[in-house]
Amino acid sequence: xxxxxxxxxxxxxxxxxxxxxxxxxxxxxxxxxxxxxxxxxxxxxxxxxxxxxxxxxxxxxxxxxxxxxxxxxxxxxxxxxxxxxxxxxxxxxxxxxxxxxxxxxxxxxxxxxxxxxxxxxxxxxxxxxxxxxxxxxxxxxxxxxxxxxxxxxxxxxxxxxxxxxxxxxxxxxxxxxxxxxxxxxxxxxxxxxxxxxxxxxxxxxxxxxxxxxxxxxxxxxxxxxxxxxxxxxxxxxxxxxxxxxxxxxxxxxxxxxxxxxxxxxxxxxxxxxxxxxxxxxxxxxxxxxxxxxxxxxxxxxxxxxxxxxxxxxxxxxxxxxxxx
Amino acid sequence: xxxxxxxxxxxxxxxxxxxxxxxxxxxxxxxxxxxxxxxxxxxxxxxxxxxxxxxxxxxxxxxxxxxxxxxxxxxxxxxxxxxxxxxxxxxxxxxxxxxxxxxxxxxxxxxxxxxxxxxxxxxxxxxxxxxxxxxxxxxxxxxxxxxxxxxxxxxxxxxxxxxxxxxxxxxxxxxxxxxxxxxxxxxxxxxxxxxxxxxxxxxxxxxxxxxxxxxxxxxxxxxxxxxxxxxxxxxxxxxxxxxxxxxxxxxxxxxxxxxxxxxxxxxxxxxxxxxxxxxxxxxxxxxxxxxxxxxxxxxxxxxxxxxx
Numbered sequence: 001x002x003x004x005x006x007x008x009x010x011x012x013x014x015x016x017x018x019x020x021x022x023x024x025x026x027x028x029x030x031x032x033x034x035x036x037x038x039x040x041x042x043x044x045x046x047x048x049x050x051x052x053x054x055x056x057x058x059x060x061x062x063x064x065x066x067x068x069x070x071x072x073x074x075x076x077x078x079x080x081x082x083x084x085x086x087x088x089x090x091x092x093x094x095x096x097x098x099x100x101x102x103x104x105x106x107x108x109x110x111x112x113x114x115x116x117x118x119x120x121x122x123x124x125x126x127x128x129x130x131x132x133x134x135x136x137x138x139x140x141x142x143x144x145x146x147x148x149x150x151x152x153x154x155x156x157x158x159x160x161x162x163x164x165x166x167x168x169x170x171x172x173x174x175x176x177x178x179x180x181x182x183x184x185x186x187x188x189x190x191x192x193x194x195x196x197x198x199x200x201x202x203x204x205x206x207x208x209x210x211x212x213x214x215x216x217x218x219x220x221x222x223x224x225x226x227x228x229x230x231x232x233x234x235x236x237x238x239x240x241x242x243x244x245x246x247x248x249x250x251x252x253x254x255x256x257x258x259x260x261x262x263x264x265x266x267x268x269x270x271x272x273x274x275x276x277x278x279x280x281x282x283x284x285x286x287x288x289x290x291x292x293x294x295x296x297x298x299x300x301x302x303x304x305x306x307x308x309x310x311x312x313x314x315x316x317x318x319x320x321x322x323x324x
Numbered sequence: 325x326x327x328x329x330x331x332x333x334x335x336x337x338x339x340x341x342x343x344x345x346x347x348x349x350x351x352x353x354x355x356x357x358x359x360x361x362x363x364x365x366x367x368x369x370x371x372x373x374x375x376x377x378x379x380x381x382x383x384x385x386x387x388x389x390x391x392x393x394x395x396x397x398x399x400x401x402x403x404x405x406x407x408x409x410x411x412x413x414x415x416x417x418x419x420x421x422x423x424x425x426x427x428x429x430x431x432x433x434x435x436x437x438x439x440x441x442x443x444x445x446x447x448x449x450x451x452x453x454x455x456x457x458x459x460x461x462x463x464x465x466x467x468x469x470x471x472x473x474x475x476x477x478x479x480x481x482x483x484x485x486x487x488x489x490x491x492x493x494x495x496x497x498x499x500x501x502x503x504x505x506x507x508x509x510x511x512x513x514x515x516x517x518x519x520x521x522x523x524x525x526x527x528x529x530x531x532x533x534x535x536x537x538x539x540x541x542x543x544x545x546x547x548x549x550x551x552x553x554x555x556x557x558x559x560x561x562x563x564x565x566x567x568x569x570x571x572x573x574x575x576x577x578x579x580x581x582x583x584x585x586x587x588x589x590x591x592x593x594x595x596x597x598x599x600x601x602x603x604x605x606x607x608x609x610x611x612x613x614x615x616x617x618x619x620x621x622x623x624x625x626x627x628x629x630x631x632x
Contacts, residue, residue, distance in 0.1 A: 146528070
């Protein structure tokens with residue numbers, strides 16, 4: 001969704017890679033639709049578009065794409081900013097049918113994989129009740145290991161290339177809702193808060209509603225040009241779980257963004273720290289607090305952390321390895 | 325575990341209830357041990373003791389109980405719960421297959437279902453620790469398995485009211501403000517950690533539950549190697565989340581500030597309160613209380629403003 005620049009760059013690199021039969025690009029309701037003529041003239045490349053979606057949903061987007069990719073028994077999932085490098089030759093050589101090759105290494109490599117299509121469908125694909133970013137890849141791996149007895153095999157980091165970008169792009173900061181230039185620190189802080197909130201919300205979703213093949217995934221109809229969600233097929237969380245997940249998302253977002261204890265966000269009126277459809281709306285008083293009062297809490301904590309990192313490099317490495 | 329007073333009140337109620345064939349009481353390493361002669365003289369009542377457990381683990385305790393139960397239907401009742409005269413077991417079993425608790429206080433976690441349904445989903449998730457979410461997790465797996473859950477009417481079960489501290493702390497008799505605050509923080513942290521356990525280690529009938537061996541004294545003891553755990557990066561994440569949530573809630577400090585503070589000074593929470601240092605107490609009695617008072621004032625001011 002809205003990642004044209006990345007796609008134009010990576011599609012050319014995928015077209016130069018000789019090991020695939022089909023390259024399917026799914027345009028998930030980008031504001032200005034992706035055009036076929038902007039992409040390489042590779043006969044293996046198919047461009048499909050899902051229209052009418054208001055937010056990026058990685059789980060639903062990849063489930064739809066993989067159901068459309070029918071030319072091969074194998075799937076290589078690559079985000080818009082990823083491509084297979086020339087170091088990756090004959091990817092299926094020696095790959096057992098119950099084996100999944102998963103990306104490891106820095107940046108966005110972790111979410112990429114190569115596996116058999118049937119195995120992906122056997123566990124129901126990605127968990128479609130998850131929203132935003134985070135945990136959908138781990139959840140899929142856990143189900144593949146548990147339900148299919150799959151073995152995970154790490155892909156060497158050099159076989160996947162990734163265009164470097166910041167978390168703000170991943171979290172959709174600056175898309176639509178804010179009309180003036182944002183400082184890099186503000187963008188980072190907003191992105192980090194959104195990602196944290198999303199990561200916890202998706203974990204709670206997995207806890208409340210485990211996904212499987214038995215759960216009915218979204219369905220789409222084609223009107224000859226684009227795909228649209230078939231009304232009534234979107235899966236929903238049970239009301240009690242949905243309330244808990246939405247509340248956790250709201251509280252974690254504001255607590256993280258404004259550096260306020262969660263217990264304080266919980267106790268303050270809802271209108272002061274409201275919830276949004278997916279991302280809570282940031283008002284002028286939040287921005288005022290962020291620029292004026294938040295540094296008083298954050299700066300001493302950051303100084304303390306820097307001092308500890310300098311004194312104990314081992315702690316620094318450990319802190320980096322924390323996922324949540 | 326350590327709920328003698330409740331049991332001494334609820335066990336006679338069950339002894340007078342005519343609908344059940346067996347009443348199994350599990351003494352989960354209580355100190356001092358529960359004695360059979362303290363309980364009613366009822367031939368249906370069987371007291372089993374599990375030795376060597378440091379903390380209360382409802383998931384493992386109830387799985388052990390359900391494994392030991394000899395009959396086709398299971399009615400889970402916590403130590404503080406008892407059936408009321410409205411509870412007609414025969415009618416309930418004729419109407420539906422899976423009944424789940426509803427209503428206030430501790431009713432939510434109780435259930436009535438056939439043994440086969442319980443074990444079809446593997447029982448409770450034994451990788452969870454402490455109290456919280458094990459009941460919701462069981463329900464979601466039962467639903468995912470296709471069972472229709474029917475709420476047990478609230479007036480079918482009586483619950484003895486008690487504090488949260490009794491659920492979470494090792495010495496719950498101290499019910500001052502500090503202990504209440506600690507128990508709330510511990511409860512929150514456990515509930516969040518157990519949700520992460522469910523996300524990282526979903527439970528099913530394929531999972532192997534803890535094994536117990538009977539000792540010459542007649543009591544049972546878990547084989548340590550058989551107790552399910554979460555390992556690898558997920559275990560680190562869960563422990564870290566639990567620790568941050570506890571301190572952040574207890575002292576009302578943003579989580580990322582707790583992350584910056586030395587772990588040795590802000591260690592993993594402990595039901596016995598061993599993690600507390602005088603500096604925590606000083607902070608709680610001064611800054612935290614002042615913050616609470618300020619929040620109250622702020623809330624009052626906010627509430628006085630006309631609502632849009």
